[in-house]
Amino acid sequence: MKTILHLIDTTGPGGAETVFINLLKELQHTEFRNVVVLRGEGWVADQVRSIGITPRFIDSKGSFNLGYIKALRQLVNHDDVDLIHAHLLGSNVYGALLALICRKPMIATFHGAVDVAAGERFLRAKFSIIGWGASAIVCVSKRLQEELAARSSLPARKINLIYNGVDPNLFCEAPASGLKEELGLPPAATVVVSIGNIRPAKGYEHLVNAAIKMARLDPGVHFVVVGHQRASLFKQLETQIARAEEPPNIHWLGFRADVADILRQADIFLLPSVSEGFSISTVEAMMAGVPIIATRSGGPEEILSDGETGLLIPTKDPDAIVSAVERLKDPALSNKVIEKARQNALERFSLGSMLQAYHGLYERFIRR
Structure with a gap:
């Protein structure tokens, strides 16, 4: 049995983390043995345990933590690891260094623009290490592939495109119920759901402006946001809402484990991002049978065909959000x-x- 070592930077929930868990879950039914190393406890660790894998914990604080590399090298030798698969920039760097030291094949997966942020320290050196150590470099969208090619020295021959996948079985059940009751909404309310942690790339300030406009135009429309609330950014959004002449209909649910159920109760799905590598929540909405509005923020243009499988709108445009919501109230367009x-x-x-x-x-x- 061949052994794969899996590494990821983060410990909390998110799109890349969901893909990481889903891949592990599927690999558990193959011939591979899976070893998972995480940086600490959290949502990812809980999910890893739920699929029958006991995660190992090694602290990796700092840009180039030699103690972390040493501990990983010991693990590779002890567990007879055959291949390393890392996700996100930090783990890709460590995975590539480990591959060079241990002479093992290594796959580096990049999940979005945050992985190639210009403000990242030692970015050129990090890309060089990944270019040397990785056997294959995976991008989850063509847009991200183009960004990496333009902004890094990564060898083009190593770059592969693999779209993130969603389990369709999660959305095969009958529509769930209870969300409108939980929020105190009337049965006739139109529920517009957005899913994603509150961070700058998600463009929630434009959703807030759209909700402020919509409250005057159609008070029956309610916006529901699911995702972790970073305190500083969330405070800015609350200030923005407080300044509105008329309070918008926005419901902030924070992190929820029942995302599939919430999606199946949505009337419309909205992705307001200003930058998006690949939106796993957009694909989930497609499988859940929810009509979609998404900004032209990178990944969505590869996922959706405007007017055919969803509505694509400009980024940072609250009026476009309002207009698209109104358009999707037409059952003929929505059902199509x-x-x-x-x-x-x-x-x-x-x-x-x-x-x-x-x-x-x-x-x-x-094999090689």
């Missing part, structure tokens, strides 16, 4: 995009397709 989007998601973005692509890389480099 729902059916086409679901079929498209099953064909292009299923968990099985993602697993098959990674499985092919694992086999290719382990």
